[in-house]
Amino acid sequence: MPAAGWQPDRPLLPTLSVAVKTAKASTRICQLARSRKLHTAMTRLCNSSEISVSVPSLARPSPRTELLANLTLIVNSTIKKKAVKVNKLIAGDTGKKGGAAAARVLYVKAPKQDHPQYCPDRPISWPVPKSVLEAVASERLQVLATPRLRKPLADGFDPYKVSPAARAATASPRLQELALPPARRCRTR
Numbered sequence: 001m002p003a004a005g006w007q008p009d010r011p012l013l014p015t016l017s018v019a020v021k022t023a024k025a026s027t028r029i030c031q032l033a034r035s036r037k038l039h040t041a042m043t044r045l046c047n048s049s050e051i052s053v054s055v056p057s058l059a060r061p062s063p064r065t066e067l068l069a070n071l072t073l074i075v076n077s078t079i080k081k082k083a084v085k086v087n088k089l090i091a092g093d094t095g096k097k098g099g100a101a102a103a104r105v106l107y108v109k110a111p112k113q114d115h116p117q118y119c120p121d122r123p124i125s126w127p128v129p130k131s132v133l134e135a136v137a138s139e140r141l142q143v144l145a146t147p148r149l150r151k152p153l154a155d156g157f158d159p160y161k162v163s164p165a166a167r168a169a170t171a172s173p174r175l176q177e178l179a180l181p182p183a184r185r186c187r188t189r
Helices: 027-033 040-045 061-089 102-110 139-145 164-168 173-179
Strands: none
Touching: none
């Protein structure tokens, strides 16, 4: 139910029926219309200047959401610990006296070398030879570069007109044989 004294921003449409104008909201609609409180973690992230309206305190995370959030923290800390161990191995510090990095770790640590025949990409700007700048296209190249002119529809051209030669054409016996459906598809009546 709207609060007492509530007025719409703009007048309601005159075409609405009386039933629509006087309809009562169900309890579920009223429940959905209530605003929810931001999660405590969310309120810490937002500055008070960013939120201009007060939010009621109703929302709570489900146990599953909290479990997943804690698992994320555990996984992140585990990944950081493993990264530290790998960095120590690469640096040669195994934590033992006189320890050195394994040969395999040192081999994997080395960056890949480019192939001797590798040609890097061309830079964005490169010098253009003078001969290319002064080149003149031949007449044949100019003909090939122009788009093909098509007959306009306004000059009486009908793209759907069938030519007399196509009307008078007859299919060869082989084409007629291929046009028949296969014997397994033919039904005898």
